[in-house]
Amino acid sequence: MRRYDAIVIGLGLAGLTAALRLAEGGARVLVLAKGVGATHLSSSTIDVLGYAPAAVERPREALPGFIAEHPDHPYARVGVDAIAEAIEWFKGRVDYSGSLEANLLLATAVGALRPSAVVPRSMAHGDLRGGGKLAAVGFATLKDFYPALFADSLRRAGVEARAITLELPPERRADANALAFARALDGAAYRDRLVEALAGQLGDAERVAFPAVLGYNAAPEVLEALEARLGRPVFEVPTLPPSVPGIRLHRTLLTALRRAGAAVRLNNVVVGAEGGERVESLRVRVGLREERVAASWVVLATGGFASGGLELDSRWQARETALGLPVSGAPAPGEPRFEPDYFAHHPFNAAGIAVDGELRPLDGSGRRVYENVLVAGATLAGSEPWKEKSGDGISLATGYAAAGLVLGAPAVAEARS
Amino acid sequence: MDHDDVLGPLLMRESLDHCVKCTICETYCPVSNVTPLFPGPKYVGPQAERFRTADEPSPDASLDYCSSCGICTQVCPHGVHIAEINTQARAKLRQRTGFPLRDRIIARPTLAGRLGTPVAPLANWALANRPLRLLAEKLLGLHHRAPMPKFAGSTFQRWARKHASPAAARRVAFFHGCGANYYEPSLAKMTVALLEHNGVGVEIPKQGCCGLPLQSNGLFDDARKYVHKLAEALVPYARAGMDIVGTSTSCTLMLKREALEILGMEDDELLRTVSPRVYDISEYLLAMHDRGELDTDFRPVPETVTYHAPCQQQGHGIGKPALELMALVPELEVVESVASCCGVAGTYGLKREKYQIAMDVGVSLFEQVADTRSDEVVCDSETCRWQIEHATGVKSVHPVEILHRASGLG
Numbered sequence: 001m002r003r004y005d006a007i008v009i010g011l012g013l014a015g016l017t018a019a020l021r022l023a024e025g026g027a028r029v030l031v032l033a034k035g036v037g038a039t040h041l042s043s044s045t046i047d048v049l050g051y052a053p054a055a056v057e058r059p060r061e062a063l064p065g066f067i068a069e070h071p072d073h074p075y076a077r078v079g080v081d082a083i084a085e086a087i088e089w090f091k092g093r094v095d096y097s098g099s100l101e102a103n104l105l106l107a108t109a110v111g112a113l114r115p116s117a118v119v120p121r122s123m124a125h126g127d128l129r130g131g132g133k134l135a136a137v138g139f140a141t142l143k144d145f146y147p148a149l150f151a152d153s154l155r156r157a158g159v160e161a162r163a164i165t166l167e168l169p170p171e172r173r174a175d176a177n178a179l180a181f182a183r184a185l186d187g188a189a190y191r192d193r194l195v196e197a198l199a200g201q202l203g204d205a206e207r208v209a210f211p212a213v214l215g216y217n218a219a220p221e222v223l224e225a226l227e228a229r230l231g232r233p234v235f236e237v238p239t240l241p242p243s244v245p246g247i248r249l250h251r252t253l254l255t256a257l258r259r260a261g262a263a264v265r266l267n268n269v270v271v272g273a274e275g276g277e278r279v280e281s282l283r284v285r286v287g288l289r290e291e292r293v294a295a296s297w298v299v300l301a302t303g304g305f306a307s308g309g310l311e312l313d314s315r316w317q318a319r320e321t322a323l324g325l326p327v328s329g330a331p332a333p334g335e336p337r338f339e340p341d342y343f344a345h346h347p348f349n350a351a352g353i354a355v356d357g358e359l360r361p362l363d364g365s366g367r368r369v370y371e372n373v374l375v376a377g378a379t380l381a382g383s384e385p386w387k388e389k390s391g392d393g394i395s396l397a398t399g400y401a402a403a404g405l406v407l408g409a410p411a412v413a414e415a416r417s
Numbered sequence: 418m419d420h421d422d423v424l425g426p427l428l429m430r431e432s433l434d435h436c437v438k439c440t441i442c443e444t445y446c447p448v449s450n451v452t453p454l455f456p457g458p459k460y461v462g463p464q465a466e467r468f469r470t471a472d473e474p475s476p477d478a479s480l481d482y483c484s485s486c487g488i489c490t491q492v493c494p495h496g497v498h499i500a501e502i503n504t505q506a507r508a509k510l511r512q513r514t515g516f517p518l519r520d521r522i523i524a525r526p527t528l529a530g531r532l533g534t535p536v537a538p539l540a541n542w543a544l545a546n547r548p549l550r551l552l553a554e555k556l557l558g559l560h561h562r563a564p565m566p567k568f569a570g571s572t573f574q575r576w577a578r579k580h581a582s583p584a585a586a587r588r589v590a591f592f593h594g595c596g597a598n599y600y601e602p603s604l605a606k607m608t609v610a611l612l613e614h615n616g617v618g619v620e621i622p623k624q625g626c627c628g629l630p631l632q633s634n635g636l637f638d639d640a641r642k643y644v645h646k647l648a649e650a651l652v653p654y655a656r657a658g659m660d661i662v663g664t665s666t667s668c669t670l671m672l673k674r675e676a677l678e679i680l681g682m683e684d685d686e687l688l689r690t691v692s693p694r695v696y697d698i699s700e701y702l703l704a705m706h707d708r709g710e711l712d713t714d715f716r717p718v719p720e721t722v723t724y725h726a727p728c729q730q731q732g733h734g735i736g737k738p739a740l741e742l743m744a745l746v747p748e749l750e751v752v753e754s755v756a757s758c759c760g761v762a763g764t765y766g767l768k769r770e771k772y773q774i775a776m777d778v779g780v781s782l783f784e785q786v787a788d789t790r791s792d793e794v795v796c797d798s799e800t801c802r803w804q805i806e807h808a809t810g811v812k813s814v815h816p817v818e819i820l821h822r823a824s825g826l827g
Contacts (some may be wrong), residue, residue: 038494264736265736287734288674
């Protein structure tokens with residue numbers, strides 16, 4: 001049986017972050033995942049704290065108060081400094097801009113404004129805090145971005161916006177989704193056609209918004225070429241899955257992870273653990289077999305209910321699917337679980353794995369379940385990421401902190417030195 | 418075998434209920450990314466499957482353009498058996514539309530092997546002869562440029578009859594597959610030498626085809642017969658407590674998982690006895706290394722190679738053991754392939770209507786091989802090696818060949 005310094009379960013933002021920091025820190029890392037994680041589906045921006053509950057302009061200033069009011073929140077477990085450190089670490093590995101000091105105000109695909117702290121460079125020009133005069137360009141065959149709707153919503157919010165819809169379907173695609181356009185834009189020929197089609201149409205627009213399809217393999221080059229040829233700043237607006245910027249983020253982190261020497265195995269489903277106070281080995285379903293893999297440390301980053309890290313059965317019993325950890329905060333049968341209003345406080349939203357200040361899972365009486373298991377990301381109890389706009393920040397900060405706790409543990413630190 | 422997980426075989430079709438239409442499979446599908454003829458795994462898989470009822474015809478013919486590479490299943494975050502559902506649905510579609518003579522021939526590598534081996538020089542000449550290949554394309558629909566291996570002229574089985582493996586505490590049965598038997602017996606001999614060098618005795622059972630090409634071409638009944646016969650040949654070794662190791666990664670996957678899941682052979686007791694004992698050779702060698710049983714006193718191999726883990730190797734869910742093994746070889750520079758698929762997918766890229774699709778799928782791999790000026794391309798699957806050599810002109814070898822050389826055996 002192989003023994004790793006750490007096994008990370010899950011390949012979303014929290015898992016990628018934990019695994020990459022561990023591997024860069026010299027740990028022997030194995031990532032086990034059922035499949036590719038939810039980073040692919042995300043807008044790729046790092047939203048740390050958008051609402052508390054009023055709109056947050058300065059997350060670093062707002063976080064201490066937020067943590068004081070939410071003592072069970074994952075942010076309360078890792079602290080503001082770790083969040084800030086995680087963001088700096090992240091920005092050192094990806095082409096992102098923004099900071100914890102001030103939230104940018106970006107437009108969604110339907111033209112609603114949302115606060116976000118750290119965003120891909122290709123979205124940075126979409127910061128609408130100071131208003132602006134912009135042209136929104138869409139493609140008739142791309143169903144996930146309607147420039148007219150986008151521009152209309154923005155005008156209602158006081159931003160001058162005009163819609164331009166182009167034909168230009170990419171060739172040889174059965175379904176022209178965002179990815180098909182991104183691949184087409186990798187090529188200079190399609191970019192030429194796009195620029196020609198826009199000739200004389202941009203008028204006095206100061207900036208140009210596109211759906212987030214500006215390049216798949218050659219994204220920096222596509223952005224640079226369009227800004228140069230259109231003669232003004234260009235920015236991307238995230239669309240529905242497949243989210244091209246989400247895929248780019250996943251690929252960047254995964255490539256770094258492989259370079260750092262971590263092993264990644266897909267279609268590996270962790271179905272249980274062996275051991276007492278410490279997990280000695282994991283039971284992993286690989287195809288039709290069940291195998292054992294041993295590690296000194298386990299970072300659980302399998303996601304919440306939406307990703308299958310947590311499950312709810314027909315009798316409303318919640319369970320954590322990989323290690324069978326106790327789920328905290330799930331309303332008992334008969335108690336209210338959801339409210340009719342979408343943006344209300346839903347008792348079920350905060351359900352998850354409760355942890356202590358060192359991200360160790362706790363049982364109902366507040367005792368550590370395992371000494372060498374750490375939990376990161378959406379599996380954690382205590383947050384309402386949709387309301388707070390905090391999901392990416394939680395994944396990044398807790399994944400980063402989990403790796404730090406493992407790297408700082410005496411046994412691992414000794415092996416590394 | 419318990420069935421409480423969506424990855425269990427009994428829940429295979431039902432796994433489509435776990436599909437949340439997240440599009441990750443579409444993003445990774447190598448075929449739909451290069452041709453509009455295949456609308457992608459989500460459409461023909463979990464979505465169309467709901468319209469396929471027992472008594473009605475399959476709703477779409479585009480399914481035929483799925484190459485069965487299996488990448489959709491590998492990347493699915495919810496455990497949906499997309500590729501398996503599609504392979505089963507395609508077999509039903511083929512039952513309705515019929516099986517061309519071409520598919521019946523290329524799905525039986527043992528037949529071609531037996532016919533071609535005694536007349537190898539003539540057969541190799543014919544396979545390299547353009548007018549004959551154009552004729553074969555016209556008559557059979559086999560693309561005239563499609564990569565074809567060369568008959569070795571003498572089979573590995575023939576060599577094996579005279580080979581006596583030295584006494585050893587640990588013995589394995591070697592499942593070499595048809596490719597090594599008829600076309601690459603040197604790879605099979607290297608495997609035997611490498612295992613023996615590391616103190617493992619090697620039994621070489623008489624064996625036939627694993628049925629994978631038949632399965633890929635929708636000929637399920639014949640595929641089941643082949644699998645059963647192969648299981649019959651291997652089961653005495655499994656019963657004797659021996660592990661069964663193979664160099665053809667798609668064929669070992671067939672015994673490990675696909676025949677049980679896709680062909681629905683979970684009631685075949687012989688296969689159920691054999692299956693848990695089957696290992697990919699690199700997986701096996703790395704496990705030996707973990708136990709300190711591998712002689713890692715390797716000689717330098719001063720080369721740059723691209724390592725491409727084929728789709729079927731990735732279907733094992735074992736990561737990339739060949740990468741870890743090659744990392745032990747001094748002076749060997751290994752570049753990991755960024756591509757998920759070389760395109761050929763067994764017999765897919767040989768077909769007239771699919772040859773160009775297969776070549777387009779492999780472009781990023783072929784470009785990487787050229788860009789890195791690789792001396793060789795290392796790859797675990799024979800049909801992929803032939804495709805890579807055909808497209809790049811660079812020699813392609815199995816990881817065993819590198820380790821054999823590094824062990825000072827060749």
